[in-house]
Amino acid sequence: MQATEENELQNRVNQVLARYHGERSELIPILQAVQEAVGYIPQAAMQATARFLRVPESTVYGVVTFYAQFYLTRQGKHKIRVCRGTACHVRGSRRILQALERKLAIKPGQTTPDYTFTLETVACFGSCALAPVVVVDGRVYGKMTPQQAVKIVESLA
Numbered sequence: 001m002q003a004t005e006e007n008e009l010q011n012r013v014n015q016v017l018a019r020y021h022g023e024r025s026e027l028i029p030i031l032q033a034v035q036e037a038v039g040y041i042p043q044a045a046m047q048a049t050a051r052f053l054r055v056p057e058s059t060v061y062g063v064v065t066f067y068a069q070f071y072l073t074r075q076g077k078h079k080i081r082v083c084r085g086t087a088c089h090v091r092g093s094r095r096i097l098q099a100l101e102r103k104l105a106i107k108p109g110q111t112t113p114d115y116t117f118t119l120e121t122v123a124c125f126g127s128c129a130l131a132p133v134v135v136v137d138g139r140v141y142g143k144m145t146p147q148q149a150v151k152i153v154e155s156l157a
Helices: 003-017 024-038 043-053 057-066 086-090 093-104 146-156
Strands: 078-083 117-122 134-136 139-141
Touching (some): 003 024, 003 043, 024 043, 024 057, 043 057, 078 093, 078 146, 086 093, 093 117, 093 146, 134 146, 139 146
Parallel strands (some): 078 117
Antiparallel strands (some): 078 134
């Protein structure tokens, strides 16, 4: 990370921390706010949070790695989530995932080199009546086909 990027990161983290009182019970809300501000939770942010809350860095790291909502690496501008639940699987989510993997040249859990897309799978969205389901940037797309999923990606590129 370059010095200007490090300074920008530190500024964003400091702005987040300024909104809190330094109580240990604020750990998860702070991490959520840092991720919202930065896009993920880098090591420097975990260290700053630990110092601010006066807890060991291992405590912060443990929380970040325990909850699936937190990311340790930079994510793409657009997050694509493919449901792998039973209803979606039976109705073709595997083919949708394969088409997206081919189009983006990444696997689930990865981000494109230009940080435009992150591809993930989810156990179940709870939208079984719409199966197969793909969620892009929080928007639910139901009754998807591989071709429709690729078109969505192409429209965002």
